[in-house]
Amino acid sequence: MILIFNKPMNVLSQFTDEGKWPGLARYIDQPGVYAAGRLDRDSEGLLVLTDDGRLQARIANPKFKLPKTYWVQVEGVPDDVALQTLAAGVDLNDGRTRPAKARLIEPPDVWDRDPPIRVRKSVPDSWVELTISEGKNRQVRRMTAAVGHPTLRLVRVAIGPWSLGRLQPGEWITTTVRP
Known part of the structure; x- marks a missing residue:
């Protein structure tokens, strides 16, 4: 499974809250998916999540130059x-x-x-x-x-092949597109 998520400002790229900063669990209720890479708390926009460990590593690893x-x-x-x-x-x-x-x-x-x-x-x-x-x-x-x-x-x-499109902050969709 691959999710495309528009991460709002001041949301962490992890599922658990940390102090005053909310995590992804407030927006995404899909068991078994994890962020492929990070997007800083004070940054916004596209975050790809997946349940495929190999894909997650490929997206996050700079050697693949995505x-x-x-x-x-x-x-x-x-x-x-x-x-x-x-x-x-x-x-x-x-x-x-x-x-x-x-x-x-x-x-x-x-x-x-x-x-x-x-x-x-x-x-x-x-x-x-x-x-x-x-x-x-x-x-x-x-x-x-x-x-x-x-x-x-x-x-x-x-x-890579994924774009934010018209997703608004806090919205997500699933996709079958793969790199």
Whole structure:
């Protein structure tokens, strides 16, 4: 079984609650499925869950280079140099990231975030679509910060052949699509 879930902001990528943060059990009542990879508590969007251990390992393991696409709202407007740096790979404290795809996009049609992002009247914001093929800890946030554009909001919209589609936060569907 494969589930596609739109993980809301401030929900953990595990079934058990932890302190004030709710887990997946508040949204998904399917025994035997587990998250294939993680999505940080303060990130939103696509989380794939499965009862297939081999598939779970394949999705989560960076050696399979399954692409993950994010819509990232950042402070400022990245110029061509910043976008090229993101695409070529960014030097982080735990090594250089793999090459990625990065482009500016128009503000996407996504749900309102709760809580809303912090807005600074003197600093514009913009959206970047970033596709990576690895999963270092908080990688996308660290990449955008490294090029001078801190992440304000992070929404994962695709992993390999799966996409969020029109699922709203907290909604999930089953699928038969496999990588």
